[in-house]
């Protein structure tokens with residue numbers, strides 16, 4: 001039998017982290033229902049493990065970082081503490097976790113940084129959630145801290161701007177690829193830097209190996225983008241990304257929001273930010289920022305326009321009770337929050353992890369919107385999965401929860417084809433790892449090609465890629481097999 005009184009009570013007691021769950025509060029209606037003869041069950045009983053997504057880390061998890069051992073909750077929730085203690089240099093990493101990281105780890109990071117296309121930036125929140133007994137397998141370490149020992153040689157087709165965004169930019173910092181929607185990039189900084197950033201060509205400052213395109217966080221630089229949007233009547237939808245809207249001062253957030261709302265044909269706006277996943281306390285403690293967001297959303301609603309927040313959780317390990325409270329705050333203010341994840345090996349590439357993530361997000365009223373096939377970005381080969389693995393994962397995921405909380409698994413077609421349902425390829429060869437897509441809404445004369453990571457291919461496939469002189473033939477064969485030889489492949 002399910003949900004007997006005992007089970008509800010034992011659920012309330014059980015929690016791997018030893019904290020109270022948030023979902024079960026006793027009330028009269030529930031008590032009365034449980035007095036009735038409970039109907040016969042037709043499903044196997046559920047275990048607490050099945051409901052694990054309802055538990056949110058509530059303890060002072062940051063105390064395990066020696067330097068934060070006496071930091072109170074109030075201090076930790078202060079966004080100023082988070083910003084001040086953000087790790088941007090290996091020296092700071094040594095200072096904070098040198099004592100608790102395994103021997104050799106820090107040297108591994110130093111070597112990893114030498115070739116990394118992204119700079120280091122980790123919030124104290126994320127740093128404190130990493131399992132420092134085993135950082136190598138930790139899904140947060142994998143996302144934010146490169147280590148040389150896990151490096152995998154890049155597929156020959158990886159690039160820094162794999163989506164070809166610069167080719168679709170009428171003015172710097174604006175991408176107009178689709179008919180009625182644009183991507184506005186008002187700044188090039190974020191509260192953290194993700195190793196796998198699709199905008200490795202621009203975001204987060206120069207590294208030892210990459211000289212970056214700059215998007216300046218300055219209102220006078222944005223006017224060209226605003227003017228372009230105002231001049232194109234078909235644009236109804238503006239994604240404000242970057243970079244990260246978390247890093248915009250409240251008056252700049254307002255300026256962008258108000259300017260775009262005042263353009264009559266703009267009907268929908270989304271502010272994109274990794275913030276809730278990496279520094280959720282800002283929503284609770286940076287009242288000016290949150291108020292500015294709420295103000296724009298409310299103003300939009302009064303004008304009949306939708307303004308929402310798009311965020312970027314990849315792992316349930318990023319989610320704590322602080323996150324739950326922050327998301328609840330936004331929900332109560334009437335703000336729709338949707339999530340876009342990147343599918344990353346070791347982070348969310350198993351059904352168990354992805355289901356946990358999706359259910360946990362849904363539980364906080366954050367709608368899982370997309371899961372992206374990892375872009376073909378230089379320096380990230382160890383993080384990608386094959387299209388075949390992603391399609392299989394999608395099959396398992398669909399149906400585990402409400403359809404509107406089930407993300408669409410998409411490949412952002414390399415070279416600017418835009419987002420494609422990952423299993424909508426016209427041809428896929430699991431041996432060579434080549435998939436071929438069409439994208440009629442973006443350009444019906446082109447073919448777009450994605451390449452699986454070579455180390456996921458069967459031995460016979462890996463062998464084919466060893467000989468560089470065969471590469472062109474492999475690609476041509478895939479195009480022929482797709483049957484779309486009259487279209488122009490984008491390579």
Ligand SMILES: *Cc1c(COP(=O)(O)O)cnc(C)c1O
Pocket residue numbers: 175176177178181182183239419
């Ligand atoms: C992802 C993206 C959008 C928004 O696309 P949706 O599918 O509506 O989320 C708009 N422009 C560009 C260039 C994008 O990459």
Ligand code: SF4
Pocket residue numbers: 189190191192193194196197198199203204242243244274312
């Ligand atoms: S937060 Fe987004 S834009 Fe910033 S580094 Fe991460 S993926 Fe890139």
